[in-house]
Amino acid sequence: MRTAKKLSQISKVLLPAVALSFVGVTVAQADKVKIGFVTTLSTPAAVIGNDMRDAVNLAVKHLGGKAGDVEFEVVFGDDEFNPQKGKQATERLIKQDKVDIMSGYIWSHVLLASSKTVLDAGKILISANAGPSPLAGKNCNKNFFNISWQNDQTPMAMGEVLNKKGVKSLYIMAPNYAAGKNMVAGVERTFKGEIVGKDMTKWPDQIDWSAEMSKAKAANPDGVFIFYPGKHGGAFMKQYAESGLGGKVPLYTVFTVDSIGLPKFQSANMEAVLGSTMTQFWAPDLDNAANKKFVDGFKAEYGKYPSFYAAQSYDAINYIASAIKAVGGDMSKTDDLRAALEAADFASVRGDFKMGPNHFPIQNFYSREVVKDADGVWTTSIRDVVLANHQDTYAAECNM
Amino acid sequence: MDWVLIAEQTLNGVQLGILLFLLAAGLTLTFGIMDFVNLAHGTMYMMGAFFGATVMLATKSYLLGIAAGVAGSMLLGCLVERVALRSLYERNHLDQVLATFGLILFFNELAQVIWPTDGLTVPFPTWLGGTVMLPLGIEYSKFRLAIIGAGLLVALGLWLLVTKTRLGMLIRAGASNRQMAGALGVNIPLLFTIVFGVGAGLAGLAGMLITPILGATAGMGEVIIIQTFVVIVIGGIGSVRGAFIAAIITGLIIGLGRSFLDVLLLTFLSPNAAESAGPALSSMLIYIFMAVVLFFKPQGLFPPKSG
Numbered sequence: 001m002r003t004a005k006k007l008s009q010i011s012k013v014l015l016p017a018v019a020l021s022f023v024g025v026t027v028a029q030a031d032k033v034k035i036g037f038v039t040t041l042s043t044p045a046a047v048i049g050n051d052m053r054d055a056v057n058l059a060v061k062h063l064g065g066k067a068g069d070v071e072f073e074v075v076f077g078d079d080e081f082n083p084q085k086g087k088q089a090t091e092r093l094i095k096q097d098k099v100d101i102m103s104g105y106i107w108s109h110v111l112l113a114s115s116k117t118v119l120d121a122g123k124i125l126i127s128a129n130a131g132p133s134p135l136a137g138k139n140c141n142k143n144f145f146n147i148s149w150q151n152d153q154t155p156m157a158m159g160e161v162l163n164k165k166g167v168k169s170l171y172i173m174a175p176n177y178a179a180g181k182n183m184v185a186g187v188e189r190t191f192k193g194e195i196v197g198k199d200m201t202k203w204p205d206q207i208d209w210s211a212e213m214s215k216a217k218a219a220n221p222d223g224v225f226i227f228y229p230g231k232h233g234g235a236f237m238k239q240y241a242e243s244g245l246g247g248k249v250p251l252y253t254v255f256t257v258d259s260i261g262l263p264k265f266q267s268a269n270m271e272a273v274l275g276s277t278m279t280q281f282w283a284p285d286l287d288n289a290a291n292k293k294f295v296d297g298f299k300a301e302y303g304k305y306p307s308f309y310a311a312q313s314y315d316a317i318n319y320i321a322s323a324i325k326a327v328g329g330d331m332s333k334t335d336d337l338r339a340a341l342e343a344a345d346f347a348s349v350r351g352d353f354k355m356g357p358n359h360f361p362i363q364n365f366y367s368r369e370v371v372k373d374a375d376g377v378w379t380t381s382i383r384d385v386v387l388a389n390h391q392d393t394y395a396a397e398c399n400m
Numbered sequence: 401m402d403w404v405l406i407a408e409q410t411l412n413g414v415q416l417g418i419l420l421f422l423l424a425a426g427l428t429l430t431f432g433i434m435d436f437v438n439l440a441h442g443t444m445y446m447m448g449a450f451f452g453a454t455v456m457l458a459t460k461s462y463l464l465g466i467a468a469g470v471a472g473s474m475l476l477g478c479l480v481e482r483v484a485l486r487s488l489y490e491r492n493h494l495d496q497v498l499a500t501f502g503l504i505l506f507f508n509e510l511a512q513v514i515w516p517t518d519g520l521t522v523p524f525p526t527w528l529g530g531t532v533m534l535p536l537g538i539e540y541s542k543f544r545l546a547i548i549g550a551g552l553l554v555a556l557g558l559w560l561l562v563t564k565t566r567l568g569m570l571i572r573a574g575a576s577n578r579q580m581a582g583a584l585g586v587n588i589p590l591l592f593t594i595v596f597g598v599g600a601g602l603a604g605l606a607g608m609l610i611t612p613i614l615g616a617t618a619g620m621g622e623v624i625i626i627q628t629f630v631v632i633v634i635g636g637i638g639s640v641r642g643a644f645i646a647a648i649i650t651g652l653i654i655g656l657g658r659s660f661l662d663v664l665l666l667t668f669l670s671p672n673a674a675e676s677a678g679p680a681l682s683s684m685l686i687y688i689f690m691a692v693v694l695f696f697k698p699q700g701l702f703p704p705k706s707g
Binding site: 042043044045046047050176198199200201202205207208210211212214215217218230231234235238239242243244260264267268269 | 402404405408409412413415416512516517518519521522523524529530531539540541543544610612613614615617618619623655656658659662675676678679680683
């Protein structure tokens with residue numbers, strides 16, 4: 001009798017405790033914040049998406065999977081380099097995986113196709129690469145942020161570089177889609193010389209530029225400006241060298257030469273790439289503590305230099321983590337979340353910057369040059385500040 | 401007008417045309433003789449590029465790469481024909497389209513499993529690097545010129561094969577009347593395998609010829625196969641001669657369209673409108689041309705003579 005009574009007494013105490021502990025477990029699980037991240041994980045363009053995913057995973061590792069005390073995880077979606085598929089992947093993340101906040105997006109046309117889905121669901125969207133002009137200006141949204149740059153800014157910096165180098169006539173080639181048009185508009189805005197020819201080529205099908213290069217050769221410009229991201233860049237650089245233009249007309253690029261293409265250029269002995277100039281908001285050797293931790297960590301983990309896509313993705317996760325921490329993991333507090341994102345209080349790999357009123361960064365743009373590092377590996381190295389604390393031109397059109 | 405530029409753009413157009421011909425020759429034969437719609441023909445082009453690039457990277461020899469590309473895709477073509485496609489000859493075109501579309505997906509994934517996601521890049525062979533000075537001050541890429549030369553040689557060889565040899569006679573007989581050729585004792589299944597293998601080999605050759613320029617990537621076949629279908633429809637399905645002429649015309653339309661259409665549009669459109677209409681219209685030109693050809697000659701320009 002006594003033992004039985006004792007047992008029942010014990011169970012009276014234990015049961016609620018056990019029950020409570022289950023409650024505790026479920027609460028902790030619900031508290032795990034989910035970040036959706038859409039990028040290109042199939043098709044040959046996955047070489048960019050994989051670099052971004054590697055950087056995201058590194059950021060999660062550096063943070064220990066926690067934003068402050070709040071655990072978080074990243075769920076990836078594949079856009080298959082296609083606006084429709086990108087939209088579907090976005091819908092799946094929001095409706096099925098029930099993510100709390102969305103990020104990623106390499107391609108401007110994919111982002112433009114997907115942004116409505118995220119914003120209509122009342123979620124916050126943070127682009128880790130694409131910065132199309134509509135989302136910076138007329139169609140800016142209080143729940144849309146960009147942690148990379150507005151498309152026009154990098155080519156605007158390039159326009160200034162061209163002026164400084166005394167380039168008087170320029171031939172322009174870029175793909176005929178949202179970002180390509182922004183890039184061309186950017187360089188045209190700051191370049192003071194004459195534009196002697198311009199080709200907008202079919203994207204992404206066209207990878208042979210024989211006709212366009214013949215035209216450029218006939219126009220005999222002081223320089224050629226291009227924007228061809230991903231594998232297109234590699235194919236373009238090779239064809240340029242063999243077209244009779246290489247070595248005669250200097251090539252000025254944006255988002256075309258980076259650590260994704262450089263190992264291939266190096267193994268193909270394309271010496272002409274060494275010393276070539278581009279503009280960018282970041283470089284692996286940009287001197288600050290966060291960047292050093294990122295670049296060293298990336299090289300140790302993956303055995304190669306990170307690309308600018310990787311840098312932005314690493315920043316995106318740290319940026320989001322800073323906001324999750326600020327609201328203590330309660331992602332329903334959208335207003336507080338937004339305020340934290342506007343403050344942008346985190347250690348960025350680009351050093352100090354400010355989030356502008358249209359939710360695009362106000363930051364420096366540098367000229368970079370392709371060099372050999374101490375081990376003979378081709379990489380990009382920072383030169384001068386071309387545009388200091390630069391705000392994009394569409395911010396004035398934004399009315400939130 | 402700048403005649404040097406026009407000459408150079410003509411060469412660019414011919415180079416593209418040659419490439420299209422190498423693909424169209426095999427496609428038009430399988431379509432014409434076997435009445436078989438093979439969407440996966442572009443896959444042979446891709447696999448030829450990958451086989452060739454792999455061997456070239458290992459041996460540093462472009463010619464060995466080409467040999468590997470042709471042999472590899474030819475063997476693969478025969479294998480695929482024997483294993484997968486043989487049972488589809490009696491089925492309707494929709495079944496064939498579905499099955500060969502499945503092959504495309506399979507091989508694209510396979511290529512991404514075996515080789516790096518962004519494909520393989522091979523250097524230009526040193527003996528074909530840089531440019532060469534042609535008469536009249538035309539400076540042209542040696543490599544593209546070599547593609548034109550190699551393609552013309554293959555076209556000549558194919559013409560000799562089809563018109564002067566017993567195999568060619570059987571192929572022509574098959575194209576005109578398959579049942580009759582079979583009734584006369586021609587080993588049709590063997591003929592089919594040979595034709596399919598030769599077609600795949602030519603596609604592989606095209607793939608490896610262009611790889612130093614474009615690189616070998618998964619999905620490269622789908623970009624060009626649509627244009628190849630346009631070529632064989634314009635040329636007349638089953639006709640190698642028609643495929644050759646139609647391929648050169650199509651190449652010239654694409655090349656010259658891309659180079660001069662925006663200038664032409666500028667004469668009556670604003671620069672902004674011309675800039676965005678130019679590339680869109682130039683990629684439509686070949687379809688417009690195909691529609692015009694089909695309106696006047698529904699069988700294409702050179703339909704094979706049939707009884």
